[in-house]
Amino acid sequence: MRTVDYRLLDLGAARIAVTSQIPAFQAQLDFIYGHRDEAPVDGFADVRVALRPGSRWHVWGRQVDLWSEGLRPFEPYPLHSALPLFEWGSNWLLAQRLNAYLLLHAGVLARGDHALILPAAPGSGKSTLTCALHLAGWRFLSDEFGVVDPESGHVHPLLKPAALKNRSIDVIGSLPGTVLGPIFPKTRKGDVSHFVPSKASVADRHRTATPRLVIFPRFRDGAPLRSTPLSTAETAMRLGLNSFNYRSLGPVGFHAVARLARSVKACELEYGDLGAAIDHIEHLFVGFA
Amino acid sequence: MHLPHGPRAWMEAHCPSLDGQFLFLDPLWWDTHLLSGGAVEVLLEAAAAIEESRFDEFLGEIRAAGGWPPGLERLAHSLSSLGGGQDEGAV
Numbered sequence: 176m177r178t179v180d181y182r183l184l185d186l187g188a189a190r191i192a193v194t195s196q197i198p199a200f201q202a203q204l205d206f207i208y209g210h211r212d213e214a215p216v217d218g219f220a221d222v223r224v225a226l227r228p229g230s231r232w233h234v235w236g237r238q239v240d241l242w243s244e245g246l247r248p249f250e251p252y253p254l255h256s257a258l259p260l261f262e263w264g265s266n267w268l269l270a271q272r273l274n275a276y277l278l279l280h281a282g283v284l285a286r287g288d289h290a291l292i293l294p295a296a297p298g299s300g301k302s303t304l305t306c307a308l309h310l311a312g313w314r315f316l317s318d319e320f321g322v323v324d325p326e327s328g329h330v331h332p333l334l335k336p337a338a339l340k341n342r343s344i345d346v347i348g349s350l351p352g353t354v355l356g357p358i359f360p361k362t363r364k365g366d367v368s369h370f371v372p373s374k375a376s377v378a379d380r381h382r383t384a385t386p387r388l389v390i391f392p393r394f395r396d397g398a399p400l401r402s403t404p405l406s407t408a409e410t411a412m413r414l415g416l417n418s419f420n421y422r423s424l425g426p427v428g429f430h431a432v433a434r435l436a437r438s439v440k441a442c443e444l445e446y447g448d449l450g451a452a453i454d455h456i457e458h459l460f461v462g463f464a
Numbered sequence: 465m466h467l468p469h470g471p472r473a474w475m476e477a478h479c480p481s482l483d484g485q486f487l488f489l490d491p492l493w494w495d496t497h498l499l500s501g502g503a504v505e506v507l508l509e510a511a512a513a514i515e516e517s518r519f520d521e522f523l524g525e526i527r528a529a530g531g532w533p534p535g536l537e538r539l540a541h542s543l544s545s546l547g548g549g550q551d552e553g554a555v
Contacts, residue, residue: 407485408483422495426489436482
């Protein structure tokens, strides 16, 4: 019997099985998911996907499809953009599946076992700030998912590369220590490149952290730094709004959000200068780590 | 997870005070509302009326008093979906 040769990526809070016969995609996957021992290929996966090339004779050029459990949930991408399709597609699938956790749309970092959560809407500069903090010495837990255990209140790492877009690629690319994958120009979200977290953070992908500080960041070009403390109730409401599955979880999500809001300091941070934002966050975190 | 039974028990479990404001989880739609202390008092009165099988009277009292504060009518009707107290849902 012929079997499909899946590769199992252990992200910490979840595992993804992926298969593809596209050599360039495999090489890119090797690069941005480096630093980790492969999990056993026959093990459990939360999400299972196949990236399959389309016909050579497609009118728009050769394309790639993402299949998951017999379904093709997205429109095809150009063949050379298999990696962005895999990253966005697997994020979407994870957001549908991981309902044992409260899933925030957030970057998460830690000093030791004390976590900083950065929930934000798309376009707020979350990924840029998350990567810059990581390069400044913070442990990287996630750029996309704040994975909160409703029972313990701890956050779990979900260690995928961060998808940097447009100007963020140059901003983060210019910082020492940055490791970026290839640039994919003119995707549906603009130019995209994937930031690779450090080997140490990958090794700690099963190490949970206790939330201490929640910052809702908002980058605005040229804006002076403005940090506004938030009440516990306002923090809870905003956490719910920045969650993938808050409403689906009902009372479980409600109590998880209320508990999280009660246990942290929280503020909204508008900034126009990345260095100033990092200095301010370090200042706010003094005493926790 | 054990879900509390009845409107008053729901209010107790799903309307916590956070720094003087209240979060309320709608038991029917599972959306969350930020409420003042005054709004919570109205919902507690509605919950009591539902459990004492006098919700219709309570609605009449609200009408007579000039109508519902903004947004609360839907929440009170959601509470009424939890039934009228300890006898409801008994098998």
